[in-house]
Every structure is written in C-alpha cells, then in structure tokens.
Amino acid sequence: MIKKILVLFLAVFSVTVYAQNVTITGTVTDVNQEPLTGVNVVVKGSTTGAITDIDGNFSVSGKKGSTLVFSYIGMLTQEVVYKGTPMRIILKDDSKALEEVVVIGYQTVKKSDLTGAVAVVDTKEMKKSAAGTLVSQMQGLATGVNVRSSGRAGEDASIEIRGVGSLSNNSPLWVIDGMITEPGVDFNPADAESIQILKDASAAAIYGSRAANGVIIVTTKKGSKGPMKVNISLKETLEWSPKYDLMNAAEYIKYNDIAYNEAIKNGIATVTSTQKHSEYDTNWQDEVLKTALVQDYNVSLSGGGDSGNYFVSAGYYNNSGVSYGNNFERYSFRVNTQGKKGWFSFGENLAYSLTNTDPNQTNTYNDFLRMMPTIPVYDENNPGGYGYGDASKYNTFGVNPIAREDLEYRKMRQNRINGSLWLEFKPFDFLSYKFNSGIDLYFYENSWFRGEGNWTQNQEHRDPEGQKARDNTYNMLVEHTLNFNKDFGKHHIDAVVGTTYQHHEWEGLWASRLNFPLMGNGEYLHVLNAGQSNQQNSNSISENAMISYLGRANYVYDDKYYLTATFRRDGTSRLAKENRWGNFPSVSAAWRISKEGFFDVPWINDLKIRGNWGRLGNSSIGDWDYIGTINQSIVTVFGGAIVPGATQVKLVNTGLVWETKETVNVGFDASFLDQRLTVSAEYYNSKTSDVLAETPIAISTGNQGGSPWKNAASLRNQGFEITLGWKDQISDFKYNALLNLTTMNNEVLDLGRGDSERNFIDSGQARTEPGRSLAEFYLKRTDGLFRTQADIDNYVTSNGTPIIIDGKRPQLGDVRYLDLNDDGEITDDDRNFCGSPWAKMQLSFVFNAEWKNFDFSMMWNGQFGNKIYNVSRWQGRQFADNSNYIRFEKGEEPYQINPNSNTPRIIYGDMRNSYDSDRFLENGSYFRMKNISIGYNFKQDWLKNLGVEKLRLFATGSNLLTFTGYSGLDPDFKGVNSVWNSGTDGFAYPNTRSVMFGLDLTF
C-alpha cells in the first residue's frame, strides 16, 4: 500500500521537468557565507521550484525577469528578480524565529524571557526512540521528569514531574493543542511538533488546581507555507526480552530433592518423600518469549498558502509483543488546519485513533519462575489439556501462561476522537480575543471469555463465562481568552485574561453470562446472547465539572527586568458547595545581568537569574466523595427468591477541601563561549498541604469500599536540576551534547494520623512515615548465616534469652535475622528502614554528530543511589515452596553443598530462610545506553531529479548496553503501584532490547 503511494508520488513529481526557457543557477548562503542546504526556491507565479544542495547551489528553470522566492526555516524570506547572471543570495536570520518560542499556556513567550521552570523536549530526539508512545519516547529528554516504561505491548509508561507531591494522583496535566487531555497509547507520537513541560508553580499556575503535578503542553504539527510536502516514515523494529538464568529439569530436581530431604530430616509434617519428578524438561521462557516485530508507519501531507495551511497524517503501529498472548496495534489519523482572513483566523486539530490490545492475562515473568521445568506445557489428562501443578509430581500453584492465554480471551478496543477548534479575532495588533473549544471522546470496549479448562492446580469449577464492557467518556472544554501585547518604548507588557469551563462525563456498561455452548469444532460461541444463564449487568456514571477564571501579566523592561503575576480561581463540582472554590496565585521575576552596563565578562554571552513562588491545587478524588450515599443494589434471599435491600456501605468525610501545593523555584540560564556552552539550573522546594489521602478509619465503623478521603497529609519535595549543552563544529564535523542532571528529595511531613501508633502506611516491602521519603524500604535485617554452633549459641537477646525464628531455634546454615526489638522472636516488629526507592540522582546524556551525509546520535540515561527489592530473586531463591530456581553461580550453591556460600540451607515447607529481608534489597543504580542511532542522508543532487527533498535511512539500537549491579531483569522498570511500591520489582515486564531500521522520505 505504502509502496504504491510512494510510486504514485514519485511519478507525479518527475513530471515537473517541463519546457524550460533558461536555467537559472545560483548559490544561497547565510550572513557568514556558510552555504545553506535545503532552501526552498520557487519561481513566483509558477509551480516551478528547487531546493539548494549541500553546497547551497540550486538550478531552476525560468525566464529573465522572473521573481524567485527564497525561503528557509529560521530565515527571512527574500524575493529577488533574475537578471541573467548566476545569483548570489544571502539570507538573513529571522530574529523572531531564531528565538525559540515556548508555549506556556494561553500565551507564548520567547524562551529567553522565561521566568519559570519550563523544560522543552526535543521532539527530534524522540523520533530516534523505538518506543511506541509519547511518554515512553520522552524518557531522559528533560530534567525533573521521571519516566518509567514497561515491556508490555500496549502499556504506556508512567511519568512524574518533580517527584511525588500527592497521594491521590501524580500524573501531570496534559494540554494537547489547547485541549486538556491525556496522550495515552492512542496518541501517535510522530504528530508531536513541540513539547514543553511546566514544572514550577509560576509556570503552571495558569492551570491552577489541575497543575500540582506539572503541566505538559504538546503542540502537534502544522503545515507551512509552500507546496505540499509529503513525508513518509517507515520503521521496523525487532524487539526481544532479557531472560532469567533459570535451572533446567536436572538441576531443578537436584536442588528440589535436597530441599525436600532437608524437610524430611527436620520433620516438616506434610513432607514424607521427595516429589515424583517427571521426565519433562520445559523451558518456560523459550515457550513464551519470542522476538517481536514492531511496525511503525507514518505518512503526512502538509502545505499552505497565505490564507491557511494544513497538515494531514496517518499512522499505523503494530507491536506483536515479546510475550505470548500480548499484542497491540494502533491506527491513527489527524487533520490540522488553520485559516486566516484579515483580523479573523481559525484553526482546528482533530485526531482519530483506533487501538486494539490483547493484554497478557497473567504475569508471564512471574510464571517463568513459578512453573517448574518438570511440568509439561500440555497434558491431556487435565481439564483443558494443559500441564500445571500436581500435588505429587510438581506441587505448585503457578500458572501455565500458555494455558491461560489460550483459555482466557481478552480483547480491548478503543476508538478515540480528540481535538480542538479555535477562533481568533484580532482587531488591533495589540489585542486579540480567542474562543477555544475542545472535545476528547473515548469509546472503549472490553471483551472477555473463559471456556472450561484449567491453568493451575486446584482451580474451582467455573462454567464457561463471557463478559463485555463498554465505557464511553465525553470530555469537553470551552474557553474565552483575551490577549494583550504592547511595547511602550523599553517597556513591554503582555497579559491574558479568560474563563474556562470543563466537563467530564463517563458511563460504563458491563454485562456477563454463564454457560456458553461448545460448538462442534471445540470453540465456544462468545456472543453474550449465547450464554444460557446468569445474566448480569452493571451501569454507572461519573460526571464532574470545573469553572475557572484566569489571568496573567508579564512586564519586561529593556529585556533586563522581568515580572510575571498569575492568578487562577477554580471551582469544582467534586467538593461540597462551601469548599468548592480555590485561588491559585503566583509571582515571578527575572533579571538579565548580562545586559547591565556594569557586566563585562566577554566569555559570558548571556546570564539571567530568576525566582518565583506560587500555589497550585489538586482535587483528584471521586466525583461525589463528599457526600454519603445509599447503595440500593444490595440483594438477599427469602423463600428462594432474590429481594432488594439498601444501605450505606461507604462512609465519607464531608468537609473535604482543595489540596494545595506551594513551590519556590530559583534558577539561572547562561550561555558562554559564543553560545557554544549553555547552562540552565534550577532549585525548587515545594510543600503540599491538606494532601488528600485515604486515611484508615476504625474498622468497627463498618465502613467498606476503602477508607474515605481526608485532607490528611503533607509532603515536601525539593531538588536541583541542571542542563548543560555544548555545540560546536570542526570543519564539516558538527556535534552537540546535552547533559541533564536531576536530584530529587521527597519527605513526608505529616500523615495526619495524629499521635496514633499507626502513624505510618505499610505497603509491601515499604513503609511511609513522617520524616522520611515516601515508601522507604522497611524490612527484616540480616547478618549472614549461622556457620558455627557458637554462632547459634550466641544468638540470644540482651538478657540471654534464646532467639526463636519461625517458632524454632536456628540450625547451621540458616539466615541470621537481627532481633531488633530484642524480644527473643523474629517477627514483623523486627523490621526497620533500610533504603530508599528514590534515586538520589538521575542523569541523561544526549550526543549528536553529523559528518557529511552521516549522522550519529546516542542517548544514555541512568539513575543512581536508589534501592530495588528484587522479588524475582526472592522467588528464585525460595525453597520453602516449589518453584523453579535461579541458577547458582559457582560458589553460590546452598549451604548443604557449599558451607562457605552466602546461600542459606535450603528447606522445603519452612519459611525461615525465605522471609522478606534486606537479603533481596539491591543497589538499583544503572547507566544505560537507551538509544544509539546512525543515519545516512542521501545526497541532494541524487535525489533532486527524483523530486525528492530528503531521504534518510537509519538504524537504531535500544537498551543494548546497561551498566548496573542489579541482578534482576531490568533496573529501569515501572512499578505495579507507582507511589507505594515504586522500588519493588515484582516481576515487572522488563524493557525490551531492540534494533530498529527506518526510512524517512520527504518530497
């Protein structure tokens, strides 16, 4: 299909060589006499045109007296009449265009005029990523931003800006082309033109209560003046997953028997003999993991004239998934247009996407460990025909992932239409009024079916069951803004005031039935109507609205002194009437020292310092969490019939108010050595108060459905962010490098539990307590093994009481846990804090180079100083229960074989050597070559005759090289529960390794 389009366009363009009068030749350079490549040369009033080659030369057919139009991005367009001699054209910088313009919400400002912390993500760098979503492509490209991605096809990465400031929601606010929305997995990242991240309160305050977690503003591509440009981009990626080093059947049997014999020796009641192992030797990783093919195809058409422009794109993305039963595909389509007549202009951005996801029904990376190699994939004696645990041969409750993916069917499909429409009236050049409206509609379908058949030992019987869900989301936005912008001599003032109204509505429908008939071919009819019993359905609605008033004024004096004040007032339907409205002000100032007369440092080209304060809000709670309700879908049975009931199930706190976050930010921007070195640095300190948290209440209230929200906690986040940029050119070798450095420090100030003994929150291996970071590791401590009888004899409390582990005294080779509370028993009370899951420093490094027609780039990122709890290692070293084991390296064999090793005595049916403890806590630091890419741009003169403007071939390798001491599959993982267990690697899907080949063609 795409080939056909390509051929068609090539054919059309080759026709442009027609009857010529004379050949006009010439050279285009910039003011420094450097040749300019790719300058658009058009004979005015015709469709004839050309593009300058690498030496700035062009040739085009025309007549003497023809006017030629020269245009180039970042340069002022020039019109020159051909007088018969070869032309020498010098294009001048368009100073406006040269200045990078940054969108800061309802306004744009020159990047050099910024007073707040705004990061700009280079979308060109993102294109080099093999990742499939906007968020995952942003990893490492901005300071203060933490992106964690996963190897699951169809799952988006998580993103946090400047740490965790809330306990209810830590996702930033996304504004795409003026519409408040989320990109998710459906957004085609190829459509993004620019991305800016508003990190501090002054930058984000214009978004008020929605902005506490930062704001990400995405602008999609637009057409530019000139003939139609066609861009075709094709990427093919091969992805594969890292694997555990697990035992084969013979090794597994050896160690499993040792563990069983140890149990028999110790009189573990349920064990009387070793397992009756089978002859099978299944490599579950080989059965489930495969090399995935990822296809990413994009075509865009763009162009425009004086009265308008257009950009149309279509994309197809397909990830066949590295794990059996997991795949994802996306079709996307976008139309962006703008028009202008006199003082009136309009624009629209409309995107449609369709995604199909087949998720894994089981965590296959957990199954690899829990399924022993002695279990066959298929076993006709079991219901459904798959192998799984058996009490006498291979006693495990692990899931056969092949069976589960085959027997359990789930497909998710989402249609999404998203876009905005704006009208602008600009009666004066200093004043404009803009009306902006947006929609974001999701139509989500989820189909699930399970036939008869089992995937694990001891599954209770379940009749064939089918479920369907349909969720529709309708988001709407209406905004009116008035913009003012005027210079008065050296004074510059611009301002915006406006109102916005946002409305969100969601409705979910769900239905299910049981007892679906089996057809002759062994397949079931899945349609719900085929289900013969137990019709069930549910329906619920969520709805909320927000009204806001906003305003911002910027004052600049002589590009030296900057002052900005912002104010936003938000009202939300999610809080009770009396607490509904919140005010979110901010002020900021900057001083460009380098412009002062007294500043005379020749090697410093620019130096600006800035500082600000602001307040933001958050009310990310349910729509009606402030008022108690009666559940009327309660049922009970009398006389064999179902009768309805009604009762209050969940309690609420009625007086909920806005969560507020106050931030102070100071920073500077500087450039040195003729702009070759640029430095930007920030320090911030933010405090969130009245943090909404689901604080536990007395169980005996009878509350169900989760603890009610309460304005309970307060948190502090602070950190430094530094960006260093360097660019230079040595003859025709051009290169630049960028270093991003982020530190983050998070502290819980208060959990709002007063002096209760429970002034902490436990979550898995972590505990959150005032005075510490959120969810620091809280584990039993160990001190090696008992290697001599004396070690055991000396294992007593301070008053000499023998210490008991799991009700018993330890034996040689057992793990020595520390009895921290000195009570003679190892229990959960012997845990203490032993490390933070939060990196002390995040670092990323981007390097780009161009030499002749070759380009090279690489991106490294890493984090340092964090701990990871390695659950897969715990599982792979777990002999108390059956699972496969992580292969022992030499010297690491268990105590029974190697009394000098650090691996304890292995024993089945006895947990004492398998407690969660610091033994499985590892250093999570890593530094990874995220991408390495090499490209070749075909020579202009080769392409010219084909009518091709640009053709680039490239190859990119992702995640191919990682330096880390972490023994799990991937130190860069996305936690299951991002805040509370962020450092626990609980069989997270590792990022895939990949090699991508691509082609980028523009004509």
Added chain:
Amino acid sequence: MKKIYCGLMLAATLTLGTGCSAGLLDIENPNEVTNETYWNKPEDATAGVNACYSFLYKEGTWMRWLSFRYDLTSDEGWSSSPWIELGDWTRFLYNNYNFYEGNTVHWEHFYVGIFRCNQVLSKVPGIDMDETTKNRVLAQASFLRALWYFQVNLLWEKGTMPLEPMDASYVPQDASEQEIWDQIEKDLIFAYTYLPETWDAANLGRATKGAAKALLGKAYMQQHKYDLAKEQLSWLIEREGSLYDLIANRQDNFTDLDENNKEGIFEIQFDDQNKGGTGNDASMAFGFQRTQFYAPSGIGWGDGKARRWLVDEFLKEKREDGTNDLRLYHSILYRGFSADFPDQSKKYYKFDNADWNEGWGMDAEDCYIRKYNTAYYRDTEDYFARNNYRIMRYADILMNYAECLVETGTQPKDAAVYVDKVRNRAGLVDLVDSQWKDCLNSKEAFMKRLQTERTLELCFEGWRWADLKRWGLLDSVQGIDELKARDKDFNNFVIGKHKRLPIPRDEVSNSTVGGEVHLTQNPMY
C-alpha cells in the same frame, strides 16, 4: 469595533462567570441516592433490614471463614492448608494480629453487619409507617445485631459497641464481655417481643420469635444463667403446639431438599441463582463456600479436616439394628469408611470410589469433613452451593435444654429424655438402655456424656467452640489435657490467652487518641 468585541468577551465571561455557573457545578450523583434523601418511606425500612440479612453472605461469616474459627480451631477439626498462616490460625499460632482471613475479616464483617443494623435501628423509627411492620423491621435488625455481637463475644470476649451509625471519626471504645451480653439480651428481648412466630412463604429466612428466643437462651447459657435460658428454650420445646420438632430424615438438615423445616430455627438462605462475587451489588453470590475449602483434592482444596477421634467415638456405639451410626457416614469421609458402611454408596462427587484416593493423604488423621457436602446433586464443588446453613436447629436446642435442666437441678434421667430424642432419630437406644447408662448417675457424668452426644450430632455446625468455652474446658489444665488428647493443636494452647483472639492490631491502633488506647488489647497478647 472594539466595543463589539469587548461586549462579546464580557458576555461570554458573564455567562460562565455568574448566572449559571453555580448551576454548572451542582452535579447530582445519578448512581445512588444520598443519606439525606433516603429513609422516609416504608419500603426504605424493608430494604434497609433486607440489607442486614445480605451480610450473612460474606466471607467473615458462616459462608466461609467462621467455620475455621469454630469448627477447625475446636477439637473437632484441624487445618492441613498449604497456606501456613491460614492453618496457624486454627492451631493457636497467632503472630500477625492483622491476619485478615484469620482475624480481621471477622471483626470487619461483624461490624459491617452491626453498622447496617444500626442504620435501620436509628433511621426507621422516624419513618411514618404502620407500627406493626415498623416493629417487625426493628425487631429483625435487633435480632441480627445481637447475632453479630454474640459472635464478637465468642471470638474476642470484648469489643467496641456502637449502637448507632458512626461517622469516619469514630474512636472504638472498650466494651466488656458483660456489657455486650447485656446489650444482646436487651436486643433479643425486644426482638422476640415483636417478631412473628412464622413468616409466609415469600419471607422464609427472616428471624422469628423462636429464633430470637433460642439465641437468647444460648446467650444466657454462655453466661451460665441456666434458669433464664431454660425459660426461653422451653418456649420452643414444651409449649403446647410448638412449631418445632426433629425431622425424620436427619440428613436433610444439610441439603437443600427440605429447607426451613420444623427443625430449622434460623438458617442462612444459601442459593445458587447468582454466581457473582461477594461485593455489594445485585450479582452478589449467595452460595455456601465452605465445602469448596473442605472437600478433598480434585473436588475442593482439603484445607479443613476432621479429627480422627470423632470417627472412633462414633464407632463405639452401634445402632439398635446393629449397624454403625449413619451420622458418621454423613459427617466424615475417612479411609476405610466403606467397610464400616457396606450398604452406603462409595461415590463422592466425581469419584466413584471415594474410599480412597492416594492424593488425599494416608495418615489416620486425614479425615475430611463431609457434612454439608453437595455430592448429592453434582460432581464438583464451587463457591455457589445452594444448601442452607442451619445456624440453629432443634436438635441443638434439645440438648441445650437438657443441659439447662441438669444445671438447674433436674435429675439426669429426666433431662436425658431430650437427648434421647436426638439419639433415637439416629437409630440409637435411649441412654438408660445404652452402654452409657452410668452417665445418668450424676450431673457430672451426664454433662460429660452430653459433651460427646452434642459433638456426634452437631460436629462442624459451628457450636463446638462456644460449648468448650461454656463447659470451662478452655480454662483448666485438665480440660486442655483432655482436648490435647483429641487434637494435638491444643499443645499450643495457653490458658488465659487462647480462649479469645487478639483484637486486630490495626483496630487497637485506630483507637489510640492522644497516646491513650481506648480499645485495649486482650490479655497476654
């Protein structure tokens, strides 16, 4: 020109900014009515009390885990679950006081039940409705509240005692065992005053006057107030035209073939129409889940087993016709049962020969709980068994009554009449004609025999733990030694500690205000 646009802007701002803006933010919850707008119609009262019954179908009640407390923790049963902690909570190894399935689930679910009753008891009096209907609603809620507090006392011997709906700031307060018994008595007296003796067919399953009196009798008995207990129980037994009697086919007390019969005093109306989860929605399951946990591998999970001494005890006495006591066959599945019951089917669920299967264990203690099985209508277990659970049945009350009689001075031979009714139905001769006739010689001997008679008739019906407590077996070394001989789990039993569970640790913590603990932990925990 400028004016026009300013006007437009202003109009737009005003439209959003004032007039209707308040309205735009007033979004009513379309899913559920609010507390303020409910509780004003007679139907609200009925629905409210129905929701109280709905909580009988939850994991923390007899539906699933409560049997682990009463049947498996007692000397009747034990747990061989591979889930070690689950088993530990049936053998007095209580380490983590927050362990949900062993402790917190009961605390939570009893108090949710109480919360629902408290809503009815505090809101319904204000509803303008027919007084008889209103009183019946209030009486049912009182009965159920008493039933939940009864369980609180059996498990923890104290608690906190909210008697109206509490808000999120509620701080649990110590309520002693006696304070809770006093409230139970008050609630049950109110309940039996207003409850009808029977309900029509459409309302079968609601609490009756007889249920309230039986439960009140049991509450008195636990406090050793045998006089008062006798008075309540006699209403069910001695009253002219009593509604209650033993049914001929005893086994139907455990099936769905003859539910809400004259022997059933209060039953959970289990049903398999819904096959959803246990959440609070209209597809909520009403099934009995216990047998899924107790049935042997291949049918269920074998998490709970019977102690062997019960089998031996049954086999000590033959029926009048010389055969073994069929109650054994119907109560316990043990290796070699077919030799003892040659005339009974060896089929059990999908196993044509359930005597025996190697994977079920080869130890003498590997005896499975058969009572309440559903093999009579299907091949495998699931979470949706439809046979009612009889919380109280007449055979139990007869033996309770006999106990009250001897405890209040009646001669054993006169009290034995009520035990003999139960024995005769099982095909056994009267005690006076049996090998146990010496038990009629003294109160003590009679009580000892009654203790055995009760377990043979009532094993795995949830009363053994209350019985052991009431009989004082958990308070003396002698008592514990007796239990140890039958159930080695009692080797872990510490007198003064393990007769009650620890209060869930989180709840003790939730009751801490200003450093002061308002709900104190039980002694020795």
